[in-house]
Amino acid sequence: xxxxxxxxxxxxxxxxxxxxxxxxxxxxxxxxxxxxxxxxxxxxxxxxxxxxxxxxxxxxxxxxxxxxxxxxxxxxxxxxxxxxxxxxxxxxxxxxxxxxxxxxxxxxxxxxxxxxxxxxxxxxxxxxxxxxxxxxxxxxxxxxxxxxxxxxxxxxxxxxxxxxxxxxxxxxxxxxxxxxxxxxxxxxxxxxxxxxxxxxxxxxxxxxxxxxxxxxxxxxxxxxxxxxxxxxxxxxxxxxxxxxxxxxxxxxxxxxxxxxxxxxxxxxxxxxxxxxxxxxxxxxxxxxxxxxxxxxxxxxxxxxxxxxxxxxxxxxxxxxxxxxxxxxxxxxxxxxxxxxxxxxxxxxxxxxxxxxxxxxxxxxxxxxxxxxxxxxxxxxxxxxxxxxxxxxxxxxxxxxxxxxxxxxxxxxxxxxxxxxxxxxxxxxxxxxxxxxxxxx
Ligand SMILES: [Zn+2]
Ligand SMILES: [Zn+2]
Numbered sequence: 001x002x003x004x005x006x007x008x009x010x011x012x013x014x015x016x017x018x019x020x021x022x023x024x025x026x027x028x029x030x031x032x033x034x035x036x037x038x039x040x041x042x043x044x045x046x047x048x049x050x051x052x053x054x055x056x057x058x059x060x061x062x063x064x065x066x067x068x069x070x071x072x073x074x075x076x077x078x079x080x081x082x083x084x085x086x087x088x089x090x091x092x093x094x095x096x097x098x099x100x101x102x103x104x105x106x107x108x109x110x111x112x113x114x115x116x117x118x119x120x121x122x123x124x125x126x127x128x129x130x131x132x133x134x135x136x137x138x139x140x141x142x143x144x145x146x147x148x149x150x151x152x153x154x155x156x157x158x159x160x161x162x163x164x165x166x167x168x169x170x171x172x173x174x175x176x177x178x179x180x181x182x183x184x185x186x187x188x189x190x191x192x193x194x195x196x197x198x199x200x201x202x203x204x205x206x207x208x209x210x211x212x213x214x215x216x217x218x219x220x221x222x223x224x225x226x227x228x229x230x231x232x233x234x235x236x237x238x239x240x241x242x243x244x245x246x247x248x249x250x251x252x253x254x255x256x257x258x259x260x261x262x263x264x265x266x267x268x269x270x271x272x273x274x275x276x277x278x279x280x281x282x283x284x285x286x287x288x289x290x291x292x293x294x295x296x297x298x299x300x301x302x303x304x305x306x307x308x309x310x311x312x313x314x315x316x317x318x319x320x321x322x323x324x325x326x327x328x329x330x331x332x333x334x335x336x337x338x339x340x341x342x343x344x345x346x347x348x349x350x351x352x353x354x355x356x357x358x359x360x361x362x363x364x365x366x367x368x369x370x371x372x373x374x375x376x377x378x379x380x381x382x383x384x385x386x387x388x389x390x391x392x393x394x395x396x397x398x399x400x401x402x403x404x405x406x407x408x409x410x411x412x413x414x415x416x417x418x419x420x421x422x423x424x425x426x427x428x429x430x431x432x433x434x435x436x437x438x439x440x
Contacts, residue, residue: 051130086160274302
């Protein structure tokens with residue numbers, strides 16, 4: 001290579017990286033505004049045609065057609081119905097992943113919105129109403145818009161952006177969680193999503209009741225770990241008038257439920273992590289004068305620390321078994337691990353805080369622990385991750401009393417969505433602009 005050709009390259013390498021962040025963010029702002037009408041159209045279309053976990057074929061087609069039209073490399077059928085698009089920037093650099101979930105819930109939407117869902121679906125073998133009551137319609141539309149924004153900035157883009165449109169965040173509609181099968185983010189990873197192209201960071205966003213357009217987040221533990229609990233209490237069936245001839249599974253079950261309350265209040269180290277043990281269903285008995293042999297209960301365990309999680313799971317098992325034993329009954333306890341806790345990488349969170357503040361025009365807040373869990377956690381276990389929340393409560397309503405996620409009245413103030421697109425695009429660009437030490 002001639003020196004004359006080498007010189008400009010050397011000059012280029014010796015210059016400090018002068019990322020023109022303001023210009024790039026202005027570009028994102030202009031492009032996001034230009035795509036806003038389409039974003040809202042996509043969101044309404046997806047809202048009107050919701051699909052349950054592992055059945056998101058229409059949504060996946062809408063997404064993949066769009067990504068292909070932008071010139072992205074597109075893969076479909078990942079984790080059954082997932083779609084992944086890869087945008088290759090014109091300049092070399094790192095890789096960043098942006099994730100949205102596409103599935104809806106087995107909830108019937110009330111009439112009202114012109115684009116309200118009237119869809120029916122099959123959930124675990126039962127016909128149900130289907131509704132986007134967790135805002136995944138908004139997530140999908142915002143990420144489609146983000147792809148359009150960033151595809152338009154390809155020439156300035158350093159590195160690659162992976163757009164992950166994942167199915168079944170709320171679980172599969174086709175099998176029970178304890179069926180020994182994987183779904184959603186976990187299945188995408190098991191199918192080798194990050195083996196083929198491992199991102200250097202992953203970002204996710206969820207809509208929640210909150211000031212419209214406000215972005216909130218927290219460092220470290222962000223969404224809870226989730227374990228599904230099932231307890232089968234077996235006694236001895238007999239006449240309700242002669243309990244002395246029976247082992248009463250109903251009374252033993254009620255003692256177990258009461259006893260489990262002390263697993264959190266007396267045993268879990270709440271100074272390390274909040275914890276929740278909820279019994280959400282109980283089934284047993286057929287009539288007033290029959291003491292049944294068997295009572296079945298299901299519940300959920302939530303924590304924000306892996307050690308507390310293991311301790312609570314162990315204590316729930318031990319308490320249930322021993323309380324049943326003291327009543328002369330037997331408790332079979334099964335705990336199925338669902339989602340790990342989501343950890344927001346501290347360094348990544350600190351680096352993205354000013355980016356998010358600008359994207360949200362200063363409307364930012366520290367997020368509370370949500371109690372919900374998220375399978376984004378599987379991605380964030382593999383690479384540094386950041387998961388943020390976007391407020392979507394209309395300005396004339398109080399976020400504290402607004403219908404929460406999973407409620408049939410859950411409502412998305414669509415003006416907030418362009419902020420979500422700005423935030424996702426800005427985080428991706430800011431991450432790719434940054435030249436990490438020891439990595440160049
Ligand atoms: Zn949800
Ligand atoms: Zn959700």
